[in-house]
Amino acid sequence: MFPFKNNIILDRNINRNLYLQLCDQIIGFIKSGKLPPSTKLPGSRKLAENLSIHRKTVIASYEELISQGWIETIPARGTFVSSILPIVNPLGFDRSFAEMKTKDKSGFTFSKRTHLVRKLSISNTEQTLKIDDGSPDHRxxxxxxxxxxxxxxxxxxxxxxxxxxxxxxxxxxxRKALMYYLNQTRGLDIKIDNILITRGSQMGIYLAGQLLLSNKNRVIVGSTNYITADNTFIESGGIIERVPVDEEGLDTKCIEKLCKSKEIKAVYVTSHHHHPTTVTLSAKRRMHLLQLAQHYNFAIVEDDYDYDFHYSNAPILPLASNDNKGNVIYIGGFTKIIAPAMRIGYLIASKDFIDEAASLRRIIDRQGDQLLEQTIAQMITSGDVQRHSNKVLKIYKTRRDLFCSLLKEKLNPYFDFRIPNGGMAVWTKLNKSYHWDDIYREAKKLHLELNPNWRRYDNNNSNHNGVRMGFAALNEDEIREVINRLEKVMNCINS
Structure with a gap:
């Protein structure tokens, strides 16, 4: 049996619960191949005794691992590593592997550019009440x-x-504060040289697209995808290839099939809460995608735009937490945590990629707001960011529950949806007996603004009839009023 006692190290002095530390390390052993699929795990009492921790800590850890799909319990037999996970050949610890973890070299090639033209367009409309596509409440x-x-x-x-x-x-x-913050909260293994500060996550997507996709290189995205990312990749000169998205996220078998027939430069993924459908990329597909990236030498552009807002269980660690070969470009920011106007984001990657991205960023925007960046650094160090995140997480969960309950109670015949595990929006499909254009027209009469141009969610013209309905930016009274007006809209259309 795997020697858990000698390999599990739990630190009571860091700001991460023991049961989550145990989860992280067991997941690491599974990902590395040291705990293959169907491996039997020790009982909670035995493992607690070996690690000198309370049995409830082990039970909580096992429950979390089960909820994330890493392990399974078989009645009368015990607890096992999930049998459906792909088999991984264990990596030996040699000098080359140790050096690779410093992320000085990427696991893929990329284009280097010396100049750039950037177009900016800003539009802002205000209505009495607005259903956005998932923005935080700036108030x-x-x-x-x-x-x-x-x-x-x-x-x-x-x-x-x-x-x-x-x-x-x-x-x-x-950059120093982010290094400690991301290593602790996201399970990353980065140094300052792996961090570039950006003006929000969108700048990170833009920089990655420019460096990766010139000369008609191919990028894989979901059949439904974040439309701004699509536009960014097209503007970068890339060719978009689409794969299906289901309840487990991007279909990695389809990605593998594409890789066998075409040269793929990058895969764009919103792994935690897929945009727009809000589904989470499953553990099985996360491992498969990393394996494909290493085998076919493509980059994974991981846009983790709302990592902190997961309601059903602890946030699932990003793909970047297990990136030992420099294949993942990890992008995030503080606009969702604090407010959209706080244009502070970050791009995490191998040092050579960061160096090139920083040179390109110089042409786009010489630097960010140093005073604001210093302010965010102190807020991270003092714990203000984490405290605020924990506070609004509870508020947004309450708003999600209210929004979904009223949507089901008053509008169930018209809309099909699933309660999202996280994020700030509900993926809502309209009954195909109705048309979004009619709803938009009637909603405006009642001073209710929905997302402009519903067609932008249908990137591949599949006629899925779905849109994102944001709930986070509405307080409870506003949510009730929004649903009431939407109910009047549907009654008007039916009359």
């Missing part, structure tokens, strides 16, 4: 904390240097 932003820290930073003489030109990689204090 909940910790303005007092931000203002206090920002003011203290700006009035100190030794911080005046923040008003001049800084590093094209971003504020050094923010």
């Amino acid at each position: 909940l932003a910790p303005i007092d904390e931000i203002a206090k820290i920002y003011r203290n930073i700006s009035k100190k003489m030794y911080n005046k240097d923040l008003l001049t030109y800084g590093s094209i990689y971003g504020n050094i204090e923010l």
Whole structure:
């Protein structure tokens, strides 16, 4: 039996629950092949005794692993590593593998460009009530904390240097804070050289697309996908290939089939909550996708835009947490956690890719707001970001539950949906007896604004009739009023 006692190390001094630390390490052993599919795991009492922890800690860890699809319980037999996971050949620990973990070299090739033209378009419309596609409630932003820290930073003489030109990689204090924050909360293994600060996650997608997809290189996305990412990849000169998305996320068997017939440069994935459908990429497919990336030498552009907002269980660690060959480009930011106007994001990748992305970013935007970046760095270090995230997580969960319950109670004949495990929106399919254009027209009469151009969700013209309905930016009274108006819209259409 695998020597858990000698290989599991639990640290009571870090800000991560013991049961989640145990989860992380067992998942790591499964991913590395040290715990193959169908391997029997020790009983909770035995493992607790070996690790000198409470049995309830082991039980909680096993329950979490079961919910994420890594292990399974077979009545009268015990607990086992899931039998449906792909078999992984265990990696030996040699010098080359140790050096690879520093991420100085990528596991793929990419284009290097010396100049760039960027087009910006800004549109903003305001209606009495709006159902967006999943934005945070800016009214909940910790303005007092931000203002206090920002003011203290700006009035100190030794911080005046923040008003001049800084590093094209971003504020050094923010990069340090992010290194510890992401390593601890996302299970990453990165250094400062693996981090580039961006103006939100969209800049990260743009930089990745420009470096990867010039010369008509191919990128795989979902049959439904984040439309801005599609546009970004097309603008970068890429050719989009689409694969189906089901309740387990991107169909990686279809990705494998494409890789056998065409040269694939990148796969774009919103692994935690697929945009727009909100489904989570399953554990089985996560492992398969990483294997394919290493075998076919393509990049995985992992857009983890709302990692912190998962309601059913603990957030699932990103693909980047198991990237030992430099294949994953991990993108995230603080616009969903704090507010859309807080344009602070990050791009995580191998050092050579970060160096090139920083040079390209210099042409797009010489640098970010150093004062704001320093403010976010202090908020991370002091725990303000995590406290705010925990606070709004509870609020958004309450809003999700209310929105979905009212949608089912009042509009069930018209809309089909599943309660999302996380995120800020519900993927809602309209009964095909009705048309979105009619709903939009009648909604405007009642001062209710829905997402403009519903067709943007149907990237491959499959006529799925689905749109994202955001609930997070609406308080409970607004949610009730929105559903009431939407009910009136449907009654009007039926009359």
